[in-house]
Amino acid sequence: MRPTALLPRVLVALAAAGPVAAGPALQATEPAFGWVPGVRLGGETVFDELNLRLNEAGGGASLLRFQNATADAGSTAAAQASGRLLDADARFTWSLEREAGPGLLDGLRIHQAIVPGEDFRRGDTVTRLLVPAGLVAGRPWRKGNGANEAGAFPESKPSDGHVLLEGSSEWIAWQLPDARWIRVRPDAPSVMRWQLQDNRVFDDDRFELQLYGRGGGGIAAAGTPIDVRYTIDLMDDAALQAAYAAPPEAPAVDRGPGVAMLVGEGPAGFRGLERLAGADAVADLVEFRIDLDADYQNPFDPEDVRLDAEITGPDGRTRTVPAFFQVGYERALRGDEEVLIGTGEHGWRLRFRPDRPGTHSLRLSLDDGENAVRSTPTTFHVDGPFTRAAFIRISPENRFAFATAGGEPYVPIGLNTAWPGSGGTHAYDRWWADLADHGGNFARIWLAPTFNRLGLERPEKEGVPSSGVGRIDQQAAARVDYLMELAEARGIRVMMCIESFGNFRSEASGSGQWYDSPYNAAHGGPLTRPQEVFTDAEAQRLFRNRLRYLVARWGHSTSVFAWEFWNEVLYTDGYEQMLPEITRWHAEMADYLGRIDPYDHLVTTSIGGSDVDPGIDALPGIDLTQSHLYGVEDIPAAIRSVAWSKAARFDKPHLFGEFGTAQDPEVVNEDPEGLHLREMLWSAIFSPTPGTAMAWWWDHWIEPNDLWHLYGPVAAFTDGFDAAAGELRQADGTGFAFLGPPPAPDPAVVSVRGGFKSWRPSPWNQPTTVDVHPDGGFEASNDLASVMHGANHEALRNPVTFNAEYLADGVFTVDVQAVSGHGGAHLKVYVDGTLRLDAPFPDPDGDGDAAAADTQPLEQHNGRYSVPVQKGAREIVVVNDGQDWMTLAYELEGVNLRQHPWLVAHTLVSDAAPAGTPAVLGWVRSREARWTNRLAGAEIRPCPASRLTLSGLRDGDYALVWIDTADGGRSGGGTVAVRGGTAEIDLPEVEVDLAFRLTAAPGAGPHRDSRSSGPRGRIP
Structure with missing residues (x-):
């Protein structure tokens, strides 16, 4: 999933402004209810509006409502500006505090709060600061408090996205025409993250800074303020540059032991070995604390210090298990925010899950680059019971299905829970309890990028010793420790997504976080360009080190469903040009992981969409393929088509790792009953690899609308079905x-909608034939695309031919939903070889040269284009004879008279x-x-x-x-x-x-097998 800006429903607006020393002051008229329509500086508007929005989870009732004050006198907005509060909800009150004075760099410290009068399920809290585009377009910005980035606001409206910058504790500043600077400093305890976006893509001539408050999701207790705090500074250029050069402010949260605790000194040697977990000899997880001497600077780098255990079981088999360094933390809640408090414990650990009872021999080997030593062998005894047989494998009887190592079938039923909000692991206490209570057994989490509290690597920051490239963030690792224990307790298997494209995508408006990537040379990393991650020897070494740490710390867990190398690697910089190198990278990493993982976990990666890259998906080290699908209207048809075709092509299991109707939570929230979730869950069960499609929007849609109950019936349906016993098929x-x-003839519209769009070679970017049946079903020769390409992508041309028996005179309709701004398109429809519709969709500014033209989609051509069709067998061909793409759907009226079920x-x-x-x-x-x-x-x-x-x-x-x-x-x-x-x-x-x-019943005989070999399917 490419994370997008979340714009909650407008519920309450508050703001404040006060005098600022030196030069013209910030001035505002403050209405009685605390909202100001604008802030001015020497007659110049610097903020159109400051407001606070609170979203009630699930898009429920408004708490307080306002509209922007820009209309003429006598309008609703004018009434607000005079102090009227519209649609007040008596359940809530708001408060406002502001402070200005010495020590604040002549700034305004603003505290906005909403206080619920009763418990309610809350969503996001967002403060919005809106800045006129004419004030700052083309002018410089600075990002500080350790980020030290600089740039300029774009002069013109962007063509490919709206998010310019993102951050967390960093401040953001921009220069005014008088050379002074406006700086906004979020208060870290109350602000989780921020983003700066260009609203001109929405025809709003303003830039918008959004400050996201902490604590989204869960129950907000009556009387507990929901607040956001920040400071607005007015600074001269010298003061801004001094602040830009200053070191980052010390973090407010306990970060555990100092950097000295991560450094080892002395000649390599062992001082002691203490058995922790499994000390009573009945648990199958065995954990040891290892006391040692060694000379190292980075305990997460095996070239600096490597500690391994050779463990020989009662069967004589020897396994090499890596040990790991950890820092101890305990979790706690402060209000609704999770904080991790260092316990003072740190050192080396070894975790091992044996597969049989009896006495095991253990010998440690230590290499700190200067000396290599081995310990005296020791033994430990384990009696059982054992869960190692619960590790997930591909079934030996059905190469498309999953089973435990002990042979029990496993049908994954679950969703994505990729990252937590400010509640951290406490959010998973809710999510995974609800999932497991309704029969769910699968979840996907991300271990990157840097905005994620589970992200294992992040840029080096002062006061955080385990930060920086090549080091494992020990707070994040402590959270993952808790999650894996929770997953085992709840019976949930976790797909561990190790890296996401955002860390290696430079375009911030496309969810890129290269600016914050620990691999960026600006943060001490080895790379000057994101795409070098696939070719740079040091970057590859660092990734292998991360894999080793994953295996050492969590490889023992039976709840690890699979290691997933990438989330949507397709969106990394230079993907198309780097595909051979990316394929080779996957092959090498899969080989390395297979050699160091003593538990043989499954390995996967996600490319993005349902695009097929045979070089990656066909690698023998990739155990299962994935698809990520969004924006699909005919969900069962799309799932059936992709699932069966991918299984047949790659001869391995396939999962829908992400699925949703949209990449926008506002669109998804239009379906509070989960109608499309129900279709996703049920239709994916009927695949060569039975399992649900894994929904996105867990925190903004599923939990707020309490849709967990939809999982229960699917779990009950699959309970007792042995998907692993042998290859599955569809009825002949x-x-x-x-x-x-039959009922009286009653014409029904047959809707044919493609579920796929791509600008790369794929099964749906080629000519396609669709046979339409009188019952309203249809069969397509290929997966049907929703995008029809033109001359700009000659190799992707994909005209569609419909064969249909019209049982009465009727109509064929093309629903044009979007036309490319890179040159337009040209729709033609032929009926039995005769041109019946000729509709050019020109681009007003020509060929759409991005340097000189507006390349936004051409909405003026959207609409329904119909041709009459006479009764009888007809061939209808739809062609794009234009320059670029258009998005289409189709309807046939006169084919289905409801004379068939x-x-x-x-x-x-x-x-x-x-x-x-x-x-x-x-x-x-x-x-x-x-x-x-x-x-x-x-x-x-x-x-x-x-x-x-x-x-x-x-x-x-x-x-x-x-x-x-x-x-x-x-x-x-x-x-x-x-x-x-x-x-x-x-x-x-x-x-x-x-x-x-x-x-x-017993004795059922063999069926009459008329099947062809391998899985296959039919589009309904």
């Missing part, structure tokens, strides 16, 4: 027929199902009850009772069980007889969906 054929007379069946068949376990899973859904239709309030016509026919099954008698998709309840459906490989199941009226399982 499915069909529906009404049980009674408007249902689609998803099936999963296990020919190797153990006796007494489900052999067939089925999910039947109404085509008309798609989440987009339900969300729009469209009339959903229930499909009358019908009969489902399945073919390609084993002959025999099967017990039918219905599963309620809303609550997971089960009810018996009698017996289904399969004869000649065919089963018939009578269905009740279906409004949305229903699910069923078939369990074979």
